[in-house]
Amino acid sequence: MNERIKALYKTHIIEKAKDETHTGQLTDATHVIEAYNPLCGDQFTLYLKVEDDVVKELKFNGYGCSISKASTAVLAESILGKSLTDFGKVWSDFMEIVNENAKASPEQISNNEYLLAFAAAREFPERKTCATLSWEALAKALITH
Amino acid sequence: MTNHFPIFSKHTPLGQPLIYLDSAASTQKPQVVIDTITDFYTNEYASTGRGSYWPANAASAKYEQVRHQVASFLNAKSDREIVFTSGTTDAINKVARSFVYPTLSPGDCVVTTTMEHHSNYLPWQQICKEKKCELVVAPLNQNGILNTLALEAQLAKGAKFLALTAVSNVLGTQNDVTAIVSLAHQYDVPVLVDAAQAVAHYTIDVQAWDCDFLVFSGHKCYGSTGVGVLYGKTDYLAEMQPANYGGGMVQKVNTIDSSFRPIPHKHEAGTPNVAGVIGLGAALEFLQKKGLENVYEHEQALTVYALNQLAAMDSVTIYGSVEQRGPVISFNLDGVHPHDLSTFLNEQGICIRAGHHCAQPLMQWLDVAATARVSFGMYNTKVDIDQLVAGLKSAYQFFR
Ligand SMILES: Cc1ncc(COP(=O)(O)O)c(C=O)c1O
Numbered sequence: 001m002n003e004r005i006k007a008l009y010k011t012h013i014i015e016k017a018k019d020e021t022h023t024g025q026l027t028d029a030t031h032v033i034e035a036y037n038p039l040c041g042d043q044f045t046l047y048l049k050v051e052d053d054v055v056k057e058l059k060f061n062g063y064g065c066s067i068s069k070a071s072t073a074v075l076a077e078s079i080l081g082k083s084l085t086d087f088g089k090v091w092s093d094f095m096e097i098v099n100e101n102a103k104a105s106p107e108q109i110s111n112n113e114y115l116l117a118f119a120a121a122r123e124f125p126e127r128k129t130c131a132t133l134s135w136e137a138l139a140k141a142l143i144t145h
Numbered sequence: 146m147t148n149h150f151p152i153f154s155k156h157t158p159l160g161q162p163l164i165y166l167d168s169a170a171s172t173q174k175p176q177v178v179i180d181t182i183t184d185f186y187t188n189e190y191a192s193t194g195r196g197s198y199w200p201a202n203a204a205s206a207k208y209e210q211v212r213h214q215v216a217s218f219l220n221a222k223s224d225r226e227i228v229f230t231s232g233t234t235d236a237i238n239k240v241a242r243s244f245v246y247p248t249l250s251p252g253d254c255v256v257t258t259t260m261e262h263h264s265n266y267l268p269w270q271q272i273c274k275e276k277k278c279e280l281v282v283a284p285l286n287q288n289g290i291l292n293t294l295a296l297e298a299q300l301a302k303g304a305k306f307l308a309l310t311a312v313s314n315v316l317g318t319q320n321d322v323t324a325i326v327s328l329a330h331q332y333d334v335p336v337l338v339d340a341a342q343a344v345a346h347y348t349i350d351v352q353a354w355d356c357d358f359l360v361f362s363g364h365k366c367y368g369s370t371g372v373g374v375l376y377g378k379t380d381y382l383a384e385m386q387p388a389n390y391g392g393g394m395v396q397k398v399n400t401i402d403s404s405f406r407p408i409p410h411k412h413e414a415g416t417p418n419v420a421g422v423i424g425l426g427a428a429l430e431f432l433q434k435k436g437l438e439n440v441y442e443h444e445q446a447l448t449v450y451a452l453n454q455l456a457a458m459d460s461v462t463i464y465g466s467v468e469q470r471g472p473v474i475s476f477n478l479d480g481v482h483p484h485d486l487s488t489f490l491n492e493q494g495i496c497i498r499a500g501h502h503c504a505q506p507l508m509q510w511l512d513v514a515a516t517a518r519v520s521f522g523m524y525n526t527k528v529d530i531d532q533l534v535a536g537l538k539s540a541y542q543f544f545r
Contacts, residue, residue, distance in 0.1 A: 002159070002492050004492065005488070005492045005543075007490070009485075010545075014544060022331050039500065040484055040499070040500045040515055041500065041501045041505075041508065041514040041515045042515075043511075043514065043515065046248070049408070053514075063481065063514045065482035065483075065484040065485045066482060066544065067484075067485070072522060124488060126488075127484070127488060130484065
């Protein structure tokens with residue numbers, strides 16, 4: 001097995017893709033967000049309960065590859081309990097971590113090992129959209145709301 | 146066979162030999178096609194048309210010679226039945242817009258099938274929408290074979306047109322085109338056959354099939370990208386209005402009106418892909434030298450071998466029927482998303498396809514969001530399949 005593929009999947013991605021802590025649905029969501037990648041058919045629905053700018057609850061369900069699943073699970077963990085304003089920083093850190101053209105190394109951007117697990121996506125630019133699928137959808141939905 | 150294809154003498158960026166299992170998307174190019182195109186640009190390039198100088202006349206002659214070659218490759222009655230396009234998609238859109246669209250009235254219906262590529266689906270869907278017509282999508286039997294009873298019921302209701310693939314690019318299902326065309330003709334429904342997945346794999350005979358239109362892409366039969374063929378019966382092509390207007394297709398132009406050249410040229414407005422057409426000629430000649438019967442036999446043997454190897458793995462689900470199948474196999478590996486699988490195999494130099502394969506209606510029918518797909522060309526061998534199977538086994542372990 002080569003090291004690149006191990007780095008991509010084995011750090012935390014396979015583990016997080018199987019993590020079901022936040023899978024499910026909310027009936028009293030304030031935001032229901034569809035994340036859909038028309039190129040591959042991956043699709044997640046994110047249910048958020050936001051009160052006074054703070055994300056009180058988040059559940060998601062859907063279908064996707066392990067990278068998109070894991071990144072959605074990590075998104076859920078990263079945003080829960082945070083104010084949307086504070087989350088803005090985490091969001092841009094994540095985007096920088098997966099950005100193969102970023103000047104900063106992933107470790108300079110964050111020390112969160114779960115976010116850093118996606119740094120290997122820099123080596124696999126064709127998989128970047130998997131990593132950012134739910135993150136992009138969330139930002140788009142919250143900005144337009 | 147790989148010795149004809151220079152790409153196989155190279156290694157992937159990670160240093161492995163290339164195991165290319167995505168010929169349904171596009172085939173690799175033999176040296177003779179590359180050389181023919183290079184030679185044309187190097188030694189006798191000019192555009193076609195009526196340039197009365199060398200090399201323009203040489204280029205025109207070659208271009209028309211390939212038209213003749215395509216006609217004979219398809220067993221068309223005449224060279225006039227062969228129109229060069231930029232590909233399958235372009236050819237289908239031309240027929241949809243210029244032949245079928247003008248005949249539609251609100252309430253009419255056009256029939257296609259559940260196993261079509263988006264290219265043979267969207268053009269029909271859009272013209273139907275514009276004309277307030279119905280697009281009927283003929284269903285499949287459980288094993289992925291076209292349900293001809295349901296199809297006949299639709300044809301009997303008075304369909305205006307039938308668009309059908311010869312071979313599914315996902316399930317590999319090979320339709321009995323001759324029988325289906327004859328069924329449609331019983332109800333006076335003209336038929337377009339999408340031969341994109343057939344052309345490199347078995348002999349096409351438009352007279353025996355009796356189809357009214359047939360389309361394919363050069364890049365799927367060892368030629369270059371950007372060139373394709375629209376075959377149409379003489380009367381239909383003559384009746385059909387040009388989809389594009391411009392240079393090269395006119396008889397006489399004045400400020401009030403213009404007259405157009407006879408078929409096929411009236412359907413070829415603008416400077417064509419001359420190099421692509423000349424390359425296509427080399428590709429078809431190459432295929433014919435190898436012998437389509439031999440290619441068919443080789444690829445069928447590989448397909449059966451691959452189906453057996455895959456079926457022996459409990460973790461693999463194969464889609465579609467085992468019989469009447471072109472060299473295309475869609476499957477899923479238990480617990481491994483097709484995109485993860487293709488990334489994993491790519492690290493071993495194995496190219497497979499993952500996704501919906503531009504056939505979302507079929508994906509909905511299969512009730513899956515995506516599949517992995519392997520497909521073969523004349524250059525594939527059993528060793529490629531053994532490597533694939535080994536790769537699948539390690540992927541299965543890796544993603545546990
Ligand atoms: C069955 C079928 N039809 C049509 C097409 C479209 O061909 P092109 O993209 O060359 O126009 C394809 C290509 O994937 C195909 O497999």
